[in-house]
Amino acid sequence: MKNFALLLTSRAGICVACAASTVGFVVNSANAQTATTPALQDVVITANRIPTKLTDVLADVTVLDRSELDLAGQSSLLDVLANLPGIQISRNGSYRSSSGVFLRGATSSQTVILLDGVRIGSATSGTPALENIPLDRIERIEVLRGAASALYGADAVGGVIQIITREPERKPVYTANVGIGGDGQRQASVALRGSTSDLGYSLGWSRERADGISVLVNPLSSAFNPDRDGFQASSVDAKLRYQVSPQHQVSVGLLHSDTDYQFDGAASPNPLKLTKANTDARAYSTLNNLSAQWQAQWLPNWKSTLLLGTAEDQSVTKYFRSTDGAFGGSGKFNTDRRHASWQNDFSLGQDVLSFALEERREEVDSSMNYAVKARDLRGVMLSYALRAEDWSALAVLRSDHNSQFGSFTNWSLSGGYQLNSAWRAVLSAGTSFQAPSFNQLYYPGFGNPTLTPQQNRSNELGLKYREGQLNFEATVYQNDIRGFITPSTNLQSALAELRGISLHGGWQFGASQISASYDYADPRTQPNNLRLLRIARHVANFRLQHQLSDLSLFTELKFSSDREDNNLSFTGRDKLAAYSLLNVGLNWQINSQWALLLRVNNLNNSRYVLANNYSTLGRNAFASLSWKY
Template sequence: MNTSISKTYLLILSALASIPAMAEVTQLNDVVVTATRIAQPLREVVGDVTVLDREAIAAQGNSSLQEVLSRQPGIQISNLGGPGKSTSVYLRGANNSQTLVLIDGVNFGSATLGGASLQNIPLDQIERVEILRGPAASLYGSGAIGGVIQIFTRQGDAKSSAEIGYGNHNTIDAKATLAGGDDATRYSITAAHFKTDGVNAIVNPKNSNYNPDQDGYENNSLSLAAQHKINTQHAFGVSALGAWGENHYDGSISNSAYKPVAQSYDYRDKSFNGSANVWSKNQWNDIWTSHFKAGTSIDEGRNYTPFSATNYQDKVSKIKTQQTLLSWVNDVSILGGTVQVGAETLGQKVTSDTDYSVNHRRINSVLAAYLVTVSDVTLQLNGRSDDNSQYGRNNTGTLGLAWQMNDDWSLGTTMGTAFKAPSFNDLYWPGSGNPNVKPEESNSKEVFVRFANNRFQSSLTVYENKVTNLIEWAPTPSGLWQPSNIGTAQLGGATLTADWQYAGYIAGASYDYLDAKDTSAGANKGRQLARRAKHAGVVYVGLETPVWMARVEMQAQGQRFDDAANKKVLAGYALTNLAASYQIDKDWSLHARVNNLFNRDYQMATDYGNLGINGIVSVRWQPK
């Protein structure tokens, strides 16, 4: 690791080691599956994982998945103009397309752009979010260079509930869940509606796309899930999610003199994002359990622009990515631990107005893992081979070790490789795609130390991730822009977290140091990667009682740059947020949240607006 990262690590480690034990030991009972594909207690995971369950998400009164992610350790985001606008997630400094997003275990995102439309996944339909930081291609294949964000939708064990909220900017947030069943069979259906007038997406009058209007967003969604236990050994289930969105934004087109015009047109896009799967879990004997999943996901968009500089009728362009997954994974309890072997096949198809010379591909994969604990040491080994019909095979692996030094303290390390497949745009964009472009690759290592008991949990993770074969678009001698593997980057940093709770009082903080820099040959060598701050963090305090809850938090980001040359500066900012709830009676509760309490003016991207002070008040019904 470089000198600056090592100094930061030593400084924070010294501070962490000085924190005293605050209570007797109890086992943390959160169970996580994303880190190994094997269900295990969060405390035993060899890796850097955050688990956000429905209760934690609902208690904070967030309105969007974007809000939730922006406050998590190791994550920075950029947003282009408010609710529903294009949002990029930088997990440990990796590019947006280098974080793999799963919905109920099924790959989700665009095969043309490479990223996932997280802004269109309604928070109301989410039961749980698991964030795995660090390369995980040996578990899930392409895309997991920065890590994995897995979204679990409402399942058959949900409870009936209803909620409606209203906030400024004419924001309406309503949802209802109907759930029922018995010990053998459970079901749930959730419908949700979110609508807001938003803010002006572009706030700089000098920007060629500027139009002084409000750019709203609407999302309607429906999910359903059911599961049935045949007996204690065998179960199966289904789940599905559909979200229909409409987003308005600022734009322009060029006239015959190449000047931007038509700013007053109502630029908008309509989207459909969804996922569905069927699954079974079968325990065949005392040592062998198998998991089967068949699923599909859709990322579909229709973009509306003027037909021409003089004709403002709607011109509609369409694009759709569908991914279809078949997965069979087996856990066998042998060799003192768990051996996992499996096979998957993932099909990706693009349907578009753009005429791609190749519009589909298939990735066939085999995977194997070994997870074992001997005395106080846990060993995790993962290996995977992915054969892509477009460009061939990629092999990846991970090695992890953790030592439980005593009841409270643990120490560990992981190292692994990962890759990101080139997108359909990279390979086959008409006239400029490059079918010879290769996957992006990474090599990572990290160390961590943790403290955990029933009142206080803290962790420090230091990491370094070298990314090579970065795909960059650049002009050729003929003037044509074309992608090629010319980029390299180094993503290093440290993440420190601490959470405390006692007699209803809660407090915590997280701090991220990120040294994400371009190491490619050329003028930008050594420059900071765009829209990534070196310093970011969150601090919160609160009080929870059986009747009411109050919480105040501050989230801050340091200075960033909006371009690769580091010429456009994005100033740092700090936002103060409040959340509160009151239990009116056993079934009814009142909730409120205020974001950006002091109405700070800030930008995540040059010229793009963000919400000033904003809030929402809601009433929730949930029978106990």
């Protein structure tokens, strides 16, 4: 499905659709960041690049731990992210097809995705293959909302999402899971985690598949085929951590994931003269992620972290004649990223001074002939985190050099003041930038080598409340992107204005928990004042969970207002109607070893469209049985 010529059905292409089913979660809100060390429940790293107490974070952050992810059932990582504050999603079909994330109204290429500290994604499309990350193998997710190029370099316009794979346990733990649902859904996984003396380990395997439903639902589409479009995915992962001495720790982590999914599309060129009725189009998407880390405590106030990593994003499409399996063509869009970073943190009382050097190389291997197939990126970052009794601040300065576009300097400054024991006010400002992707620059018939990097200035004001079991956050933000490159046209606008409001919070009372969020986003390009495609102005999520002894009951409700999308001919725009989704479920801890999960998604059987032509799921059910020893 990565053939760029298929504008409506390719992640490597120009257009991406929006996703289907949803799930919700009780969330911990504050700032977040990468977690290359074992994360504590109340500590996040992504927001400041150093471990920070959740209550001390200045940024707008959400953290999900494994206990919350366990309630996802058959849902994908993308479905989980869709129910977090500030996030909307896109996907070319209802199951594990090509996907994208819109964070605070930014495009899907303007969010940095880190997997165990290593940046992942396609350098051709600029987007990550989130469908390739199995939810079962994730330990923790941290979402940092807001421009963050000063901390993480290019592309962190909307924010950063850090995904941490499963971590070692202190004692040996064996787990297994099987699940079954509608549309031929089947799911299985096994894992072993534990430690012996100074060595910790985590090993896992997972497998998923579904018969699916038709990816396209509009008979007028040139690629429409009403057959079922299924998928199958498998993954293996491992993480080893060795405590060399009290001052030194080394760790290695890897994840290999393969996804094979069907879609509706046509080969180009088409030597067999396949038609939409007899074409079996398949996408083979692979993620290989490897990281090695050395943490050293050189002095009581000096800690350094060396991280080396590689990330391969392989995207291959193949076309067959459905009647006899004859091969009708293929295409590929592969990316190889190599990453190295060395960060040093110096504690000065309660303050922390950090200095980091980073280097990354991106190489493209494609069936398309790109004029340039590789680029190097180098960065140096300096930050100071100040912590006083009633106020705190974070100042960051960073310089990046892109081998294609030269050097860029970005900065950010955040401050927070504790108004009283419960209320805290925060204010931040900063800059970010994004270089054009290889598709935007060089794709035949579409690329424009004269494009220049997008540069933006962001400001936000927030108010945070935390008292007992009640927490609440409100953020108003504005992010102006100069030289904005419109994804569907590849034209560079004078300005894109990303403005919005984000409200989210949670309350635990007795055996019940409530979480809720509301986001207003209205990103527009100037001077034509057009809304960015597939972004709803209003999105609200609500979740109620109640504990009855060993039985946990939950209800999830999602509401989204209308959005705009290109019509079939790309000559105008269509309005996609508002929709609501109701999900219900239960989790029964049968005993210390066995647990049963039941979910019914879209109980109200809402018929909705997130992107023109693409399918969404109606009412569907899922059940899984888990074992832990």
